[in-house]
Amino acid sequence: MWKKKYSLSIHFLRILSIFFLILCCYPSLSSAQNKVEDGIYDIEYEVLTAEATDVSIANDYFDKPATLIVDGEKRWIQLPINHAGWVVGLKTPLNGDFVEVETLEEDEEADKRIIQFLVEEEHDLEEPIEINMHIIVDVLEEDYDHHYTTFFDFDEESISERDEPLVEVADAEEKGDESQNRNIYLLISIFVGCIIVILVILLINRKRNKKDKSER
Numbered sequence: 001m002w003k004k005k006y007s008l009s010i011h012f013l014r015i016l017s018i019f020f021l022i023l024c025c026y027p028s029l030s031s032a033q034n035k036v037e038d039g040i041y042d043i044e045y046e047v048l049t050a051e052a053t054d055v056s057i058a059n060d061y062f063d064k065p066a067t068l069i070v071d072g073e074k075r076w077i078q079l080p081i082n083h084a085g086w087v088v089g090l091k092t093p094l095n096g097d098f099v100e101v102e103t104l105e106e107d108e109e110a111d112k113r114i115i116q117f118l119v120e121e122e123h124d125l126e127e128p129i130e131i132n133m134h135i136i137v138d139v140l141e142e143d144y145d146h147h148y149t150t151f152f153d154f155d156e157e158s159i160s161e162r163d164e165p166l167v168e169v170a171d172a173e174e175k176g177d178e179s180q181n182r183n184i185y186l187l188i189s190i191f192v193g194c195i196i197v198i199l200v201i202l203l204i205n206r207k208r209n210k211k212d213k214s215e216r
């Protein structure tokens with residue numbers, strides 16, 4: 001009897017240690033592709049065509065350099081757009097979807113806009129980032145209303161430190177905290193889920209043992 005209990009606890013401890021191992025490895029599993037130290041940098045970039053081979057016509061509408069803000073695993077890009085009135089939509093990848101970039105500053109008179117987006121943690125900045133853009137040019141005789149796929153191609157080698165971001169965004173750090181909180185909630189729910197699974201396994205084992213006993 002005690003042997004059974006003993007092996008059951010060993011079994012329990014084994015399962016528990018596997019889950020702990022997974023939990024401990026979690027930060028490194030989710031670890032980012034970030035190779036740049038925390039800070040604010042100028043970074044050169046180009047907008048490439050849908051095939052990501054040539055420089056796109058769109059390149060001229062994005063001012064250089066962009067600003068790269070690195071805070072732990074979080075990387076934000078801020079950049080200015082000229083002829084902003086024609087750029088009616090701009091989406092970058094986030095969590096398996098394409099998400100509209102954030103407008104930080106808009107100057108309608110100068111037709112300029114400063115936008116910001118988060119670089120996905122697992123994205124290596126040396127690889128181009130896909131952008132979906134919606135362009136409407138209303139000054140042409142023919143209708144110009146197109147959706148294009150292009151790529152931001154950042155040159156990590158070009159980075160140089162700068163004192164402040166293009167636009168000071170108080171919530172950039174808060175957003176980092178938010179996502180850290182999300183990670184903590186995720187870890188807690190994984191942990192609680194594991195405990196429930198273990199308890200269910202133990203309960204089933206117990207019932208099976210009882211049944212075996214009563215059959216004997």
Ligand code: HEM
Pocket residue numbers: 048049050055056057058061083086087133135137140148149150
């Ligand atoms: C007066 C304004 C504009 C004119 C006359 C114009 C004209 C054109 C023309 C003729 C093409 C086809 C060229 C080809 O396929 O080789 C084209 C493609 C394209 N245009 Fe525009 N365009 C204008 C504004 C814009 C703006 C504001 C953007 C984005 C910010 C943009 C982004 C693109 C893109 C991404 C392509 C696809 C080819 C590529 O990536 O190079 N265009 N445009």
